[in-house]
Each structure stands twice: as structure tokens, then as C-alpha cells.
Amino acid sequence: MHRDFSIPGLLALTLAGVCTAQTACTASVYSQIAPCVASSTAIVLNNIYAPSGSSIDLTKVKAGTKITFAGKTTFGFTNDSSFDPIKLSGSGIHVTGAPGAVIDGNGQAYWNGYGSNDDVPKPNHFIAASKLVGGSVIENLYIQNWPVHLFTITGAVGLTVQNLILNNTAGDVPNAASGTLPAAHNSDGFDLSSSVDTIIRNSSVYNQDDCVAVTSGNNITIDGLYCSGGHGLSIGSVGGKSNNNVTNITFKNSQIVNSSNGARIKSNEGTTGFISNITYSNIKLTNIDTYGIDVQQDYLNGGPTGNPTNGVLIQNILFQNVTGTAAASARNYYVLCGSGSCNNITFSGVKITGGAVASTCNYPSTGCPK
Numbered sequence: 457m458h459r460d461f462s463i464p465g466l467l468a469l470t471l472a473g474v475c476t477a478q479t480a481c482t483a484s485v486y487s488q489i490a491p492c493v494a495s496s497t498a499i500v501l502n503n504i505y506a507p508s509g510s511s512i513d514l515t516k517v518k519a520g521t522k523i524t525f526a527g528k529t530t531f532g533f534t535n536d537s538s539f540d541p542i543k544l545s546g547s548g549i550h551v552t553g554a555p556g557a558v559i560d561g562n563g564q565a566y567w568n569g570y571g572s573n574d575d576v577p578k579p580n581h582f583i584a585a586s587k588l589v590g591g592s593v594i595e596n597l598y599i600q601n602w603p604v605h606l607f608t609i610t611g612a613v614g615l616t617v618q619n620l621i622l623n624n625t626a627g628d629v630p631n632a633a634s635g636t637l638p639a640a641h642n643s644d645g646f647d648l649s650s651s652v653d654t655i656i657r658n659s660s661v662y663n664q665d666d667c668v669a670v671t672s673g674n675n676i677t678i679d680g681l682y683c684s685g686g687h688g689l690s691i692g693s694v695g696g697k698s699n700n701n702v703t704n705i706t707f708k709n710s711q712i713v714n715s716s717n718g719a720r721i722k723s724n725e726g727t728t729g730f731i732s733n734i735t736y737s738n739i740k741l742t743n744i745d746t747y748g749i750d751v752q753q754d755y756l757n758g759g760p761t762g763n764p765t766n767g768v769l770i771q772n773i774l775f776q777n778v779t780g781t782a783a784a785s786a787r788n789y790y791v792l793c794g795s796g797s798c799n800n801i802t803f804s805g806v807k808i809t810g811g812a813v814a815s816t817c818n819y820p821s822t823g824c825p826k
Contacts (some may be wrong), residue, residue, distance in 0.1 A: 571642025695727025
């Protein structure tokens with residue numbers, strides 16, 4: 457076999473990444489990623505620095521491709537709220553991390569205490585995962601310092617996400633731009649919409665907003681999560697979006713610590729939708745400072761109004777073995793349903809203690825758990 461060791465030949469090899477039929481295509485600089493995506497079903501992204509305005513675009517990988525993040529993946533500053541630093545799509549793909557690999561989102565360059573709630577542009581979705589189908593898997597990743605929301609998963613079918621550590625604790629403390637506020641905000645770990653037959657399991661999330669939020673989808677299981685510092689395990693907010701149906705969702709075998717909320721279901725005021733067959737099972741709460749269990753139908757512009765509406769039907773909800781402690785600042789339980797729009801909400805083996813603000817539940821007729 458003739459090998460071209462001329463300067464043009466070596467330059468072509470450098471631009472294309474290191475790739476043979478027998479080994480993975482390894483990209484060590486950003487310009488090598490696209491050739492690897494076009495040519496290989498085994499891609500290693502090694503110590504990649506993505507320049508400003510440049511996504512790691514993995515939406516055109518071949519079916520069955522394995523993508524391994526190795527070393528430290530970093531990103532240049534991009535002040536654009538529609539910019540997605542990492543984009544994923546494909547059938548039967550496998551995204552994983554090599555031992556010791558770190559993906560660092562450069563959040564410190566953006567954090568100002570407001571997240572997406574101001575007019576300062578910052579990447580709103582760090583990893584945009586769209587239409588991952590065919591038994592795709594995301595696993596063994598360590599991700600830190602993302603700017604706003606981390607995973608936005610939409611249109612997934614048969615996706616498994618497992619063994620991730622998502623660490624945004626550097627955003628817990630104020631910085632020069634945030635004043636007295638924690639620097640990071642709206643830092644959801646996993647946001648899921650229009651997805652079916654999807655599993656997220658055995659992962660840890662340290663952040664300042666929802667650990668998991670499901671806004672639409674069917675047959676989704678969240679199992680074995682450890683959630684710290686954020687807003688807990690959430691359905692919603694539901695209503696006013698392109699898809700407003702959430703059915704057959706199970707949260708189980710998880711811990712929520714030092715967070716604002718534990719188990720939460722929320723719908724938006726004056727909208728329509730359907731939330732049905734939701735189970736929270738074997739959820740342990742520790743030091744929850746606002747609501748242990750929360751069902752609300754009064755959200756507007758991201759916050760509660762105290763005026764619930766009944767356009768979103770909430771039915772067949774089971775809180776089973778949800779136990780633990782709340783801070784004195786919290787309500788152990790809070791249920792605020794619109795007229796006739798909540799049906800069959802059941803509490804079994806539920807016991808949350810410590811909240812000194814009176815619990816209130818306008819559904820079921822028996823009131824809050826005793």
C-alpha cells in the first residue's frame with residue numbers, strides 16, 4: 457500500500473483526523489470533527505476546543521456510530537441564546553466518555569444570576585439532543601459549568617441516558633455579575649419533550665433549577681437519580697406549548713437534597729393540556745426549602761399567581777413512599793388545583809416533616825397527607 461508522506465498528504469491527514477478502517481477516527485482539533493463524522497462510525501473527540509460560534513455538530517453521524525469524548529472538551533465564548541454548543545441526533549448512536557474525560561461549558565463566562573430571564577444573550581441549551589432513536593445511548597459523561605439549561609431532549613424514541621455526573625456547583629456562589637444572587641440560574645439538568653420510551657437512570661445532578669423536567673412525552677422513566685441544589689423532579693410546566701400531553705411518567709428510587717422542591721407538577725394558567733399516569737415512587741427528600749410535594753395549576757410567565765385554572769387535566773397521580781425532611785421555610789405539601797381539573801391524586805406511604813409553613817391541599821377532599 458502506497459502511503460503519501462508528502463507535505464500535502466500529511467496536511468490532508470491532519471485536516472481529516474487520524475482514521476483508519478481498523479481504528480476510530482480521532483479528532484484532536486475542531487476542524488477534524490466534520491471529516492470524522494462523514495467517514496467513520498467510531499469517533500473520538502480528544503481535548504477538543506470549539507471556537508466561538510462553533511458547535512460540536514454530531515447530527516449527521518452514521519447510524520450506529522460510537523462517539524467518545526476524551527480529555528477536556530472546552531468552548532469559546534458565544535453570546536447567542538440560540539447557539540447550541542453540542543448538537544446530537546441519530547439512530548442507534550452511542551455517546552460516552554473516556555475515563556477522566558470532562559466536558560466544560562465555560563459557564564463562568566456567562567453567569568450573571570439571571571440565566572435566561574434577562575436580555576443578556578447566552579447559550580440557552582448546552583446539549584441539544586433531537587430525534588435520538590433506534591436504541592441510542594448516552595452514558596459515562598462528566599459535564600460541568602454549563603451556561604443555562606444542559607440537556608434539551610426532544611423527539612427521542614427508545615433513548616437511554618445513564619451514569620452521568622452533571623456538576624454546576626461552581627454556580628452556587630455569587631460572582632461579580634450576579635451581586636448577591638447565585639451566579640448560575642435556569643440550569644436545568646434534563647429537559648424532555650415529545651419523547652417516548654426513554655430512560656434516564658443512575659446519574660447525579662448538582663445545579664440550580666430542575667433536576668429533571670418533563671413537559672411532554674409518553675412512557676418515560678427516571679430511575680436512581682441524585683439531585684442536589686435545584687428544583688427537584690418536575691412535570692411541567694405544561695400548557696401553551698406545541699405539545700401539552702404528558703403521560704405514563706415514572707420517577708423512582710431517587711434522592712433530592714438541599715433543593716427548593718421535591719416532587720412537583722405544574723401547569724400554566726389559562727392553557728390546555730393533559731397530565732396522566734404519573735408516579736413518584738421511593739423518593740427520599742432532605743432539606744427541601746419550599747415545597748416537599750407540589751401540584752400547582754397557576755403558573756404564568758414561569759411563576760405562580762395563586763389563581764389556578766382548569767384547562768390542563770391532571771389525573772391518575774401516585775405519590776408512593778415519598779419521605780424525608782423539609783426546612784422550616786417550606787410547606788411539606790401544597791396542592792392547588794383548578795375547578796374539577798384534578799382527579800385521582802393518591803398519597804401512599806408519604807411522610808414529609810419539618811416544614812413550618814402550613815401545608816394546604818384543595819385536592820383531594822381529604823386534604824394533605826397526615
